[in-house]
Amino acid sequence: MSAAITVVIPVHADAAFLPQALGSLQAQTFADWQAILCPADATAQQRALALVRGDPRMHVQPVLASAALAQHAATSHCTSDLLCVLDGNDVLDANALAALHALLLQHPDAGMAYSRHVLIDAQGRALGAGPLCELPYSPEALLLDCMTGPLRLLRSTAYRAAGGYRDDFPDAADYDLCLRLSESCAIVHLAQALYQRRIHPHAPEVLRWGEQIEDRYRAFVAAVHRRGLDVRYDCTLQIDSWHVLQANRPFGGIRGLP
């Protein structure tokens, strides 16, 4: 089996939003895809198996130690020309795969295409535009802000040439991959919001914000070193934090994360 696009789907522990994620994939106007679901634990695996039953395009792989390892395993044997990640909490716009596929057709030199995204809450209500995806992309700007995502369509050849997913920075595996891709191929951007990223009290961005900041910084330092910029520049991390107190709100949480 070799669909044009392999969609890798990390499935989180409770898999609470997985039906919406899978539903949005099944509703794609671009039909030539297959999906590999990467469950975080045995419960997520059982839930995923139950949900994909009856759709031969979807496969559930065994539980692995980390999301990065799982995504690496999912992509290492795939024979599709194109790869994409759909987080099991998130939702694709019906035209997402078609639009990014068309963009890569227009740019045969590009190794990756990405779109804008919006944030939604647990109930699917819009929270606003993704905070970084409107920033202009360049390989240098990517060192400072991760604007390339979360929806990305990658050529398998570019993905493999860049070294694929690694487990060096497990809480910043996507950012690390984008940095390496930006050093080896062209990246193009579609200024349309084609993806809904869900932010809720149990989202990885909320539960592991500190680890994500640390791993993103370490991936940045590694990229600066690869590019030889550490001869002329020192790397530092500036962190601002603030508390917000609001009346009549049921949940607090973490704000200001990409």
Add this chain to the structure above:
Amino acid sequence: MHSPLISIAVPIYNTARYLPAALDSLLAQDYPHWEGLLWDDGSSDGSGRIAAAYAARDARFRVLGEGCNRGNPAALAAAFAQARGGFLGVLDSDDILEPAALSSMHAFLRAHPQLGMAYSQYVEINENGALLGPGTRCNTPYSARQLLVHFMTYQFRLIRTEAYRAIGGVDADADDAADYDLCLRLSETCSIGHLPQPLYRYRIRHDSLSCSQRLRQIRATFAASERALQRRGMAASHALSLGIRARHVLKPKPGVEPQA
């Protein structure tokens, strides 16, 4: 009337470069009735010897410690447990007090007997002691509620010992937010006043905190605020959120031409 004793805790951990300036600033106070509780928290850079030399020179200094590193909150709690004064303050071992710090704060608390704690303004200095500018934390007006979201009761703080003991003192488990946690708990039991005079020089150090330490401090600060929300019975009606912005920065190395 005899002036009361003021106990100043100086938690020390590997600050040999800055410690003499800190202790000299205590010696230079125009208020003579103080004791310096020099808690050496297991320093390995000679800070302990410097503290001992100051104690040999002036009996108002007492060198304390257990020869191991217990962390700042535990060091502060242990130092204050030995305090004999009616007022308590903290001088970080890399910072500096202005000569009138103790006299001004004591006079302010004497003029306002309803206050359990008072705090001043501060200025920021660099590693070489050069003035960087006024500290901005204290610009936000104090209220017990505003303290939940903004730590404006910064240095220099002077606390009545009975107010400190009434809340159980420094929480040695408050991790890297022990001073904020202490102020939050004080704000729930007593009045706090502000003396808008710069009486403290806070040193900005490039090696102060690693990324992990800074994140731990942010977590501890937010956790202290969440605990306060619970204690105040506001958790059912209010939500506290933590805002975070992390910036990757490339700084040209000194003496090296940036890339064209």
